[in-house]
Amino acid sequence: MFKRTVLIDNTGIDEFVLQELKALTEELIIYHDIPKSKNEILLRADKADAILVSWNTNLSSDIIEVLPELRYIGMCCSLYDEASSNVDIITAGRKNIVVKGVRDYGDQGVVEFIFSELIRLFLGLGNRSFRSEAVELGGIKFGVVGMGSVGRKVADAAAFFNMEVNYYSRTIKEEIPYKYLPLSELLSQCDVISLHLPRNTVLIDEQGFKEIGAGKVLINTGLGFSFERMAFDEWIGQEGNFAILDTDSITTEFRNEYRTLANVIMNERVSGFTRNARKRLSQKVIDNMRSYLRSRC
Ligand SMILES: NC(=O)C1=CN([C@@H]2O[C@H](COP(=O)(O)OP(=O)(O)OC[C@H]3O[C@@H](n4cnc5c(N)ncnc54)[C@H](OP(=O)(O)O)[C@@H]3O)[C@@H](O)[C@H]2O)C=CC1
Numbered sequence: 001m002f003k004r005t006v007l008i009d010n011t012g013i014d015e016f017v018l019q020e021l022k023a024l025t026e027e028l029i030i031y032h033d034i035p036k037s038k039n040e041i042l043l044r045a046d047k048a049d050a051i052l053v054s055w056n057t058n059l060s061s062d063i064i065e066v067l068p069e070l071r072y073i074g075m076c077c078s079l080y081d082e083a084s085s086n087v088d089i090i091t092a093g094r095k096n097i098v099v100k101g102v103r104d105y106g107d108q109g110v111v112e113f114i115f116s117e118l119i120r121l122f123l124g125l126g127n128r129s130f131r132s133e134a135v136e137l138g139g140i141k142f143g144v145v146g147m148g149s150v151g152r153k154v155a156d157a158a159a160f161f162n163m164e165v166n167y168y169s170r171t172i173k174e175e176i177p178y179k180y181l182p183l184s185e186l187l188s189q190c191d192v193i194s195l196h197l198p199r200n201t202v203l204i205d206e207q208g209f210k211e212i213g214a215g216k217v218l219i220n221t222g223l224g225f226s227f228e229r230m231a232f233d234e235w236i237g238q239e240g241n242f243a244i245l246d247t248d249s250i251t252t253e254f255r256n257e258y259r260t261l262a263n264v265i266m267n268e269r270v271s272g273f274t275r276n277a278r279k280r281l282s283q284k285v286i287d288n289m290r291s292y293l294r295s296r297c
């Protein structure tokens with residue numbers, strides 16, 4: 001059993017598994033907002049042996065170093081690798097703190113967001129239109145960059161709409177029924193390019209935007225941009241280009257800058273963070289805690 005478990009920010013999981021959580025820990029402290037400073041994180045985490053954290057709060061090395069009781073960090077978000085994590089995995093490992101994350105919980109909302117916006121754009125149903133006349137998605141070339149959990153579901157949805165689906169990923173995947181293209185070919189050939197990469201994976205630079213060219217749609221729903229910001233600014237300024245961006249990819253500063261531009265479509269909330277996703281997330285977070293406690297028996 002844990003001694004003090006702290007839900008350090010808006011993890012989104014509490015109400016679904018409250019009873020189960022209480023059974024795993026002597027004391028449970030729940031916060032619902034994002035701590036504004038390192039000091040606030042430290043105050044909240046005081047004497048915790050277990051911390052649950054969303055993707056919004058950085059548990060950096062200097063924080064982990066000064067929490068002597070800490071032995072478990074449950075990430076209430078994706079954990080891909082050290083480089084893309086908001087928890088310093090290396091410091092945690094050095095201090096024998098176990099870090100567990102979850103996968104495949106928020107994908108469906110992302111798929112629904114992307115296709116609701118794409119359909120509106122292509123059919124010209126809102127205040128913007130991809131072409132001067134309505135066009136169907138069928139036959140349009142769709143490129144997925146990052147064929148992981150979200151990328152696969154987005155690809156399948158595109159195929160459902162009879163789009164011509166291609167993908168680029170770090171590895172070619174035998175089980176994927178879509179055509180693999182090297183990145184530069186995918187960028188130049190596809191009309192719609194959808195980025196589904198881990199946080200901090202920036203693959204599209206100035207040259208990449210040149211390859212994309214004009215009259216295209218770029219989608220980013222991952223954590224942070226998978227493209228270089230300055231190169232994007234120039235590309236989106238060109239006639240006929242559109243971007244569809246989820247909240248978890250943009251900063252407030254970016255939103256303010258692009259608020260009035262009709263060709264930048266921005267979600268007002270994180271698309272994958274639905275009630276259904278929070279339920280799936282809650283179960284996975286609890287399963288991770290249980291498996292950690294079992295392993296220590
Ligand atoms: N907006 C939202 O609500 C949500 C957003 N997300 C975000 O979406 C993104 C994708 O999540 P998810 O699909 O679960 O992640 P996965 O880890 O399942 O997939 C990521 C994919 O990216 C590929 N990849 C990683 N690095 C590179 C690289 N350098 N070059 C090419 N391909 C690379 C990997 O390829 P390979 O398999 O070949 O190694 C992998 O297939 C993340 O940023 C995640 O945080 C997730 C859920 C909800």
Ligand SMILES: O=C(O)C(=O)CO
Pocket residue numbers: 055076077078106222223248270272273
């Ligand atoms: O958990 C994740 O990876 C997310 O991107 C949540 O939006």
